[in-house]
Amino acid sequence: MTYETILVETIGRVGLVTLNRPQVLNALNDQLMTELGTALTAFDADENIGAMVVTGSDKAFAAGADIAAMANYSYMDVYKGEYITRNWETIRQVRKPVIAAVRGFALGGGCELAMMCDFIICSDTAKFGQPEIKLGIIPGAGGTQRLPRAISKAKAMDLCLTGRMMDASEAERAGLVSRVVAPEQCLQEAIDAATVIASYSIPSVMMAKESVSRAYEGPLSEGMLFERRMFHSLFGTEDQKEGMKAFLEKRKPDFKNK
Ligand code: HXC
Numbered sequence: 564m565t566y567e568t569i570l571v572e573t574i575g576r577v578g579l580v581t582l583n584r585p586q587v588l589n590a591l592n593d594q595l596m597t598e599l600g601t602a603l604t605a606f607d608a609d610e611n612i613g614a615m616v617v618t619g620s621d622k623a624f625a626a627g628a629d630i631a632a633m634a635n636y637s638y639m640d641v642y643k644g645e646y647i648t649r650n651w652e653t654i655r656q657v658r659k660p661v662i663a664a665v666r667g668f669a670l671g672g673g674c675e676l677a678m679m680c681d682f683i684i685c686s687d688t689a690k691f692g693q694p695e696i697k698l699g700i701i702p703g704a705g706g707t708q709r710l711p712r713a714i715s716k717a718k719a720m721d722l723c724l725t726g727r728m729m730d731a732s733e734a735e736r737a738g739l740v741s742r743v744v745a746p747e748q749c750l751q752e753a754i755d756a757a758t759v760i761a762s763y764s765i766p767s768v769m770m771a772k773e774s775v776s777r778a779y780e781g782p783l784s785e786g787m788l789f790e791r792r793m794f795h796s797l798f799g800t801e802d803q804k805e806g807m808k809a810f811l812e813k814r815k816p817d818f819k820n821k
Contacts, residue, residue, distance in 0.1 A: 613761025627671025
């Protein structure tokens with residue numbers, strides 16, 4: 564597959580996607596979102612890949628949906644079309660973990676895309692925001708829904724209503740990002756985290772992801788039941804036997820992803 568708006572590479576068992584429209588600060592157009600979805604879906608299906616990283620450039624993870632592409636859309640264009648919102652959901656269907664490595668701007672759809680990833684590692688130069696209000700619209704890919712869950716209603720309201728940017732230290736205090744590092748370390752930190760994840764048994768990794776996602780998306784009682792069933796089901800895998808046996812024998816486990 565040839566991509567025009569992203570770069571795709573494999574580093575060990577990690578799939579790396581770099582958003583690559585530098586002239587417009589990685590503004591997210593229909594082609595980019597389709598290519599991103601295709602690349603992540605292919606990594607998800609590849610048994611040699613255990614986790615993925617999505618990143619941008621030093622200046623921008625992504626400065627939002629492509630305003631030039633959207634400017635003349637009508638209501639029916641966006642309502643009935645594949646673009647703008649429907650092909651943004653692909654990333655949430657990916658079952659292996661996806662880490663966002665954010666340097667620079669993650670604004671509007673860029674912030675929403677980062678939040679669709681399973682966690683965010685950012686540089687101290689990162690800036691997050693939902694400035695759609697300045698354009699006469701509102702977030703359309705989860706900003707008003709994921710931000711309150713991720714950081715609090717107060718900060719979500721503040722960001723969505725004022726359109727202001729939040730720097731990396733505020734984002735870390737608020738719980739939006741899991742780690743803040745120097746810009747030159749950001750991508751490597753994310754690749755290292757993905758490499759650690761990819762060294763574990765894929766069934767347990769996928770079920771951990773699914774279970775934490777339940778906590779984020781549904782009520783506690785449902786999440787507890789879901790977690791318990793996932794936990795039980797892992798006792799049906801060979802890797803659980805191997806993982807516990809290896810611990811008791813004081814050796815490294817040899818997971819077969821079964
Ligand atoms: C299209 C964009 C863009 C965007 C930047 N560019 N963001 N083009 N869509 N979202 C282009 C600029 O037009 C410019 O092109 C070039 O990238 C460099 O940007 P500058 O503005 O010159 O850079 P700078 O002065 O450093 O300012 C950076 C910035 C600013 C603060 C990030 O670009 C900005 O405010 N961008 C828009 C952010 C935004 O509103 N995002 C939300 C979009 S709506 P030229 O040709 O002049 O060099 C959205 C809805 C999501 O995301 C819905 C999801 C379904």
